[in-house]
Amino acid sequence: xARRVATGLLFCLASLNSAISAETTLDWLPARDASQEATxxxxxxxxxxxxxxxxxxxxxxxxxxxxxxxxxxxxxVPPSGQQIPEPPAHRQDDAAxxxxxxxxxxxEAAAGAAxxxxxxEEIGKRLTVLTVTPDVKVILGGxxxxxxxxxxxxxxxxxxxxxxxxGSPFGFDQTTFDAHARASNFFALFTGPxxxxxxxxxxxxxxxxxxxxxxxxxxGILPVQAFGQVKNDDWRFAxxxxxxxxxxxxxxxxxxxxxxxxGNTGAFRGQARVERFFHLDxxxxxxxxxxxxxAVPTIVSNDFDVSEDNGWPNLEGRVAFSYGALEGAxxxxxxxxxxxxxxxxxxxxxxxxxxxxREIASVWGLGGDARCAFxxxxxxxGEVYVGETLGTYCGSVMQTVNTxxxxxxxxxxxxxxxYYYIVPECLHTHVGYGVxxxxxxxxxxxxxxxxxxxxxxxxxxxxxxxxxxFELTYRETAYQLLPDNHGIGAxxxxxxxx
Numbered sequence: 001x002a003r004r005v006a007t008g009l010l011f012c013l014a015s016l017n018s019a020i021s022a023e024t025t026l027d028w029l030p031a032r033d034a035s036q037e038a039t040x041x042x043x044x045x046x047x048x049x050x051x052x053x054x055x056x057x058x059x060x061x062x063x064x065x066x067x068x069x070x071x072x073x074x075x076x077v078p079p080s081g082q083q084i085p086e087p088p089a090h091r092q093d094d095a096a097x098x099x100x101x102x103x104x105x106x107x108e109a110a111a112g113a114a115x116x117x118x119x120x121e122e123i124g125k126r127l128t129v130l131t132v133t134p135d136v137k138v139i140l141g142g143x144x145x146x147x148x149x150x151x152x153x154x155x156x157x158x159x160x161x162x163x164x165x166x167g168s169p170f171g172f173d174q175t176t177f178d179a180h181a182r183a184s185n186f187f188a189l190f191t192g193p194x195x196x197x198x199x200x201x202x203x204x205x206x207x208x209x210x211x212x213x214x215x216x217x218x219x220g221i222l223p224v225q226a227f228g229q230v231k232n233d234d235w236r237f238a239x240x241x242x243x244x245x246x247x248x249x250x251x252x253x254x255x256x257x258x259x260x261x262x263g264n265t266g267a268f269r270g271q272a273r274v275e276r277f278f279h280l281d282x283x284x285x286x287x288x289x290x291x292x293x294x295a296v297p298t299i300v301s302n303d304f305d306v307s308e309d310n311g312w313p314n315l316e317g318r319v320a321f322s323y324g325a326l327e328g329a330x331x332x333x334x335x336x337x338x339x340x341x342x343x344x345x346x347x348x349x350x351x352x353x354x355x356x357x358r359e360i361a362s363v364w365g366l367g368g369d370a371r372c373a374f375x376x377x378x379x380x381x382g383e384v385y386v387g388e389t390l391g392t393y394c395g396s397v398m399q400t401v402n403t404x405x406x407x408x409x410x411x412x413x414x415x416x417x418x419y420y421y422i423v424p425e426c427l428h429t430h431v432g433y434g435v436x437x438x439x440x441x442x443x444x445x446x447x448x449x450x451x452x453x454x455x456x457x458x459x460x461x462x463x464x465x466x467x468x469x470f471e472l473t474y475r476e477t478a479y480q481l482l483p484d485n486h487g488i489g490a491x492x493x494x495x496x497x498x
Contacts, residue, residue: 146180155489160183207221208224242270242271243268261397262413270293287319293314337372344387344390346364347361348361364389365386370383414434435450443480454475467494468495470493473490
């Protein structure tokens, strides 16, 4: 015990001497020096303790043992000759300021990371591709479409019904099942630099997995739109493969046939058009459209190539009045009410080799279209037409001329649809009817005298990415001299948009 007391007094004297020395020679704590560490391990350890305390850490300790005491009684004491100096007040303030700065920087970094994540997510919703030309931007998208159809009467084409083939003269069953993904599509919407800071440039390319025509039951690559455009608020000029100007509306049905051949006229063709927009006020607009187009396109059916143009294009025109607040953005923007009147004039010619006969058939048509959204959930749309030699526009059940006389076929037809959104933007149903009625006097034996379709469907947009659809149809096709046919069809469709 006496030895412990003596040691304690020596320790106190050494500590006092060290404190005086430190106060006169040190500002806060001497920098760690390699030579000091080499000469005195104990001093080096304790200087490390001082640095640890400056960093608000616990200092190391040296265990002191007394030989005549129980080792368990050993105490942790600082080495003699060393003292932990108290940090000056300005150093404490500097450390607090550093901590506050670090906390602020961390908060700003976290906020920046959150903003970056939100920006990346927003960009990912509509990813664009930059081309080799910096001023051109491309937006890619499309849909994978899986169709499953059961029909109790054989349709043409399989999986894409336009009309029914003649009934079996022997009463044989004609039930068919088709599963395909030819309606899957891919598009590229591109925009370019403005001309004179006013005219916007751009275009669209839309491809499907059909082969050389919609009516062909084979996979391939079939473009249905590929055009470029220049436009401003008052004018639009476009050229390429486009939708027809004549009767431009389409019903909401699952098959890619879109009631073509059942009252819906207007398909796809090479075309150049000009549009003029007259903005009467914020809620009303008049649109004038005129264009020239290919007289004999083969996008829908390659059977049209038995005819040829007569050396000049078809001329199309339309005038439309729309009313209401503009809804949507971009090419799909529209007003709740729109009424249009359109027309076509043109010529095609046919030649039979034996005997040599050349027949020129006049092409003309007059159409009317209307679309009205009575409320946010309920509305209707439809078209009517009358004309002659409108097979390439899918009128007269896609028949252009009498197969015997090669003269044009006159016909009338139309379609109408009523829709209702059971759950807004999610669950909706569409019910409609379409009919093509060629003039029987213009038909040869075996040609189609009438084709009509009744449809009702239910579409469930589970997300903006995934949709499921169900549709029931009743089709009836009448023939000249051949057996008529009719039947019910069921169609299930799954669609993944990207």
